[in-house]
Amino acid sequence: MIVQQTYEIKEELDFLKRTRVEFAEALQFVSSQVRSVDSARLTRILEHPFRQSIVRFPLLMDDGSIESFIGFRVQHSRLCEPTKGGIRYAPDVDLDLVTALAFDMTLKCRVVDIPFGGAKGGVCCDPKKMSRAELDRLTRRYAYEIMHVIGPDSDVPAPDVGTGEREMGIIYDTYRMLNPRCTCASAVVTGKPLNLGGSPGRDQATAQGGIYVLEEAVKRKHVTNLTSLKDATVIVQGFGNAGYNAAKILNDEYGCKIVGISDSKGGIYSQDGLDPNKVLDHKSKTSIERSVVGYRGLQGLGPKQFLTKQCDILIPAAKETQITGEISKDIRASVILDLANGPTTNLAHSILFGKGIHVIPDILANAGGVTVSYFEWLQNRAGENWELSMVKEKLRKKMSNAYTNVVDTAAEYNLDLRKAAFVFAISKSLDILIGRGVFP
Numbered sequence: 410m411i412v413q414q415t416y417e418i419k420e421e422l423d424f425l426k427r428t429r430v431e432f433a434e435a436l437q438f439v440s441s442q443v444r445s446v447d448s449a450r451l452t453r454i455l456e457h458p459f460r461q462s463i464v465r466f467p468l469l470m471d472d473g474s475i476e477s478f479i480g481f482r483v484q485h486s487r488l489c490e491p492t493k494g495g496i497r498y499a500p501d502v503d504l505d506l507v508t509a510l511a512f513d514m515t516l517k518c519r520v521v522d523i524p525f526g527g528a529k530g531g532v533c534c535d536p537k538k539m540s541r542a543e544l545d546r547l548t549r550r551y552a553y554e555i556m557h558v559i560g561p562d563s564d565v566p567a568p569d570v571g572t573g574e575r576e577m578g579i580i581y582d583t584y585r586m587l588n589p590r591c592t593c594a595s596a597v598v599t600g601k602p603l604n605l606g607g608s609p610g611r612d613q614a615t616a617q618g619g620i621y622v623l624e625e626a627v628k629r630k631h632v633t634n635l636t637s638l639k640d641a642t643v644i645v646q647g648f649g650n651a652g653y654n655a656a657k658i659l660n661d662e663y664g665c666k667i668v669g670i671s672d673s674k675g676g677i678y679s680q681d682g683l684d685p686n687k688v689l690d691h692k693s694k695t696s697i698e699r700s701v702v703g704y705r706g707l708q709g710l711g712p713k714q715f716l717t718k719q720c721d722i723l724i725p726a727a728k729e730t731q732i733t734g735e736i737s738k739d740i741r742a743s744v745i746l747d748l749a750n751g752p753t754t755n756l757a758h759s760i761l762f763g764k765g766i767h768v769i770p771d772i773l774a775n776a777g778g779v780t781v782s783y784f785e786w787l788q789n790r791a792g793e794n795w796e797l798s799m800v801k802e803k804l805r806k807k808m809s810n811a812y813t814n815v816v817d818t819a820a821e822y823n824l825d826l827r828k829a830a831f832v833f834a835i836s837k838s839l840d841i842l843i844g845r846g847v848f849p
C-alpha cells in the first residue's frame with residue numbers, strides 16, 4: 410500500500426525545465442537515500458543530451474514557391490545504443506521540446522528495461538495545412554538531412570505527433586537508397602507499414618501498453634473506488650494514435666464507457682457514452698473542421714471544463730503541460746493514465762497524489778510504444794515476423810514488470826509513482842554507467 414505524501418512544489422510549466430527539475434530532485438533523492446553517488450557530477454553526465462542536430466532545408470511547395478523549414482534530432486543518452494525516439498511534426502516543435510522528449514525517452518527505456526538510449530526528432534511545420542505530396546517531400550528531405558546520425562545500430566526513429574507509418578516508410582526508403590549495402594536497413598526506423606517490416610500491434614502499442622498497466626493497477630486494488638474496468642467511465646484527451654486506440658480498446662474489449670473525447674478543437678462529453686468508432690467516423694466526415702466536436706450535436710468544451718468532468722479514468726493523450734496545478738484541484742477521476750508525454754505538471758502531480766488519485770506517469774504509462782518498437786527492431790534484425798498474440802503477450806509482461814518495479818520503489822521509499830519511476834530509472838542508469846566505465 411502506498412502512503413500518501415505531498416511536497417512543497419513550485420509549478421514548472423516549461424517541459425524541459427520541468428524534466429530537469431524532476432530529474433535533479435530524483436537524483437538528489439537517490440544519492441541521499443538509495444546509494445552513495447556524486448550527484449553533481451552525475452547530473453552533468455546524465456542530464457544533457459550527447460548530440461543535438463539542427464537542420465534547415467528548403468521545400469518545394471505545391472504552388473511552386475519554396476519554403477524554408479527547421480528540423481531537429483536530439484540524441485540524449487548513449488549509455489545504451491541505438492538511441493530511440495519518435496519524430497514529431499507540429500508548429501510548436503523546437504530544440505527545447507525535442508530535447509525534453511529525448512530525455513523522457515532515456516528514462517522510459519530504463520523503466521521498461523529496453524536496451525536503448527533516448528532520442529527524439531521533429532520538424533516545425535503544420536501538417537494540417539500541408540498537402541500529402543508536400544509532407545512526403547518534407548519527410549524525404551528531413552530524412553536525408555539527419556541521415557548521418559541515424560541507423561539501425563546508432564539511432565532509430567519512430568512515429569510521434571503528426572507522423573505515422575507513411576512517414577516511417579519514406580524514411581526507411583531514403584535510408585535504403587543511400588545505404589545500399591546495409592543488410593538490415595528496415596531496422597533504421599520502427600512503426601513502418603506491415604509490408605515494409607512493421608510489427609503487428611505497433612499501431613496500438615502505446616495505448617495497449619498503458620491499458621495493461623491500468624489493468625494491473627486495478628487488479629492490485631491501487632485505485633480507490635475502482636474494482637474492475639468493466640463499466641468504468643473514461644475521459645480521453647486527444648484523439649490520435651494514442652487517444653483513439655485507448656478509447657477503442659477500452660470500449661470494445663474491456664466494456665468501459667467512454668464519456669469524454671477531445672481533440673485540438675474541443676471536447677465532447679456524454680454520460681450516456683460515446684462510441685469511439687462512430688466518433689472517428691464523424692471526425693473523418695467533417696470535411697473542414699475534422700473534429701470530434703459536433704458529434705450527435707454535442708458542443709465543444711474548453712480544456713478545464715472537459716478535464717474536470719466526472720469519470721473514473723482520465724487519459725491525457727494529446728500533448729505536454731495539459732493538467733496544471735489549477736486544473737488538478739478540480740479533477741474528479743480515480744486514476745490518471747498519462748499516455749501523452751509530460752501532460753501533468755510537477756505541481757499537479759503533487760496535488761493529485763495528495764487527493765489520493767492514482768497517477769500513472771508517462772515514462773511508465775506510454776512505454777508500450779517504445780517496447781513494441783523494440784520488438785519491431787528485433788524482428789527486422791532477425792528476419793522474423795511475429796504473430797500479434799506473441800507481441801501482445803510480450804508487451805503485457807514488460808508492462809506488468811515495469812509497473813511492479815515502479816510500485817515497489819514507491820512503496821520502499823514512500824514516493825508517488827512519478828518520482829519512483831525517476832528514481833528507478835536513475836538507479837538503472839547508474840548501474841550501466843558504473844558497469845561500462847568511462848571511455849577512454
Ligand code: NAD
Pocket residue numbers: 568569570571572615646647648649650651652671672673674675726727728729748749750751775776778779
Ligand atoms: P497524434 O498526432 O496521432 O494525435 C494527437 C491528438 O491530440 C490529435 O487528435 C489532436 O487533435 C489532439 N490534440 C492536440 N492538441 C490538443 C489539445 N490541446 N487538447 C486536446 N487534444 C489535442 O499523436 P499521438 O501519436 O497520439 O501522440 C499523442 C501523445 O502521446 C504525445 O504526447 C506523444 O508524444 C505521446 N506518445 C505517442 C506515442 C506513439 O506511439 N504515437 C508513443 C508514446 C507517447
